[in-house]
């Protein structure tokens with residue numbers, strides 16, 4: 001069930017956002033996509049989620065031609081940078097959305113969905129907040145609702161686009177420890193976009209350093225720190241501070 | 246001792262006086278005149294004027310025209326707003342200007358366009374005559390002109406809101422497994438419903454009140470192609486003031502009902518309306 005991304009290119013008009021990005025994610029691994037603003041991280045993630053289509057290249061997941069699967073059938077749990085919660089729905093309705101839009105044959109009963117929502121609220125430590133609207137939550141709480149909503153579809157992979165981008169350093173740190181523990185427990189292949197080197201190294205099994213539409217280096221945090229393969233990687237890691245932790 | 250706020254209290258008082266004075270003279274006074282003139286010979290006379298067959302036919306025609314034009318513009322408006330706000334394509338700003346066209350074109354010209362196309366001397370005139378289809382001086386022409394004039398109301402109401410909301414929520418819905426229709430019904434529509442309702446109210450008020458464009462295509466056939474605003478004019482030119490103002494009162498009432506309804510909506514659902522904007 002590994003994920004193979006093979007020479008993906010994507011152009012917006014004449015501008016090439018991705019110029020042949022390739023990497024392989026083992027089943028259940030936690031991968032961080034690390035790179036400066038505009039390097040193509042979001043674009044790559046959106047391609048994996050089915051929200052964007054590459055001009056060239058292939059993606060295989062669990063031996064499926066992943067690009068041939070429509071977004072709504074991929075069951076890729078996508079967490080957006082700005083959360084994109086349904087603002088007119090309560091937290092519970094947000095989380096219940098995925099299960100409740102399934103075709104009637106596969107749809108769980110109302111009671112099952114409600115039960116599942118309770119479980120997920122507990123999982124993301126938001127017990128009792130199911131009746132609130134997203135506008136009544138803090139940033140960190142919204143973030144966890146977005147994650148619970150993505151988990152409700154029993155995703156085959158998790159795609160997280162700078163999920164902690166809008167949060168302060170302390171909350172970020174707490175959430176990333178919590179997220180990593182959760183991911184390990186559920187065993188879901190996870191791709192996590194960030195431009196924070198420290199965060200990437202702290203949370204991921206493997207880090208892909210992106211620059212201007214290509215993956216400069218892909219490996220474990222130790223590998224990257226020990227042997228940066230390009231000047232860009234060396235400089236990027238140095239710049240953002242590579243104090244061992 | 247002068248305090249820094251003295252000045253602003255004076256200014257504020259002046260602004261309030263100007264605003265109220267302006268509203269009173271240009272909006273409330275005429276409105277009052279309409280109702281008092283209608284009731285000049287008593288309530289019975291006004292009601293009798295409304296029971297006149299020509300008046301009833303004008304009211305019916307107006308309702309029919311609005312019942313066709315408003316739903317069509319509802320569909321067009323939602324489609325146009327959807328297209329403009331959720332997709333990027335070439336010529337988008339041109340399309341937005343086109344949507345606004347009916348606002349900037351004189352209604353008389355809007356009516357003339359249809360006469361030029363469908364009138365007896367128009368491009369399609371001979372063909373229509375040969376096939377015995379009447380558009381100008383008949384219901385279809387009135388409906389077409391009304392649709393043209395009221396087209397921007399709903400689209401204009403929706404475009405800024407939908408642009409502001411972006412497509413994030415729709416994309417989230419799709420990744421969660423929703424179909425296009427489910428996404429529209431369960432995510433897009435609830436997010437725009439108040440703006441949509443407001444747009445429909447405005448569109449309806451204008452559809453029933455439109456004079457210029459309809460006047461050109463209607464032909465003023467009494468009891469047949471006269472809408473309420475046209476009927477008012479006919480009666481007025483006939484010196485039947487009570488009748489004219491009785492029908493005019495109905496139109497004014499429509500405006501008041503529209504406004505009341507709108508205020509009620511805003512008051513009752515203030516929280517929800519605020520929540521549908523970006524949080």
Ligand SMILES: Nc1ncnc2c1ncn2[C@@H]1O[C@H](COP(=O)(O)OP(=O)(O)OP(=O)(O)O)[C@@H](O)[C@H]1O
Pocket residue numbers: 012015016017035036037038039040041042043044195
């Ligand atoms: N829809 C689009 N149309 C045109 N250009 C786009 C579009 N989406 C992305 N781009 C361009 O592609 C490049 C990569 O964008 P992307 O959003 O993937 O960057 P990113 O690595 O996620 O950056 P950030 O860290 O700022 O989120 C950018 O230069 C961006 O301007």
Ligand SMILES: [Mg+2]
Pocket residue numbers: 041042043161
């Ligand atoms: Mg991004």
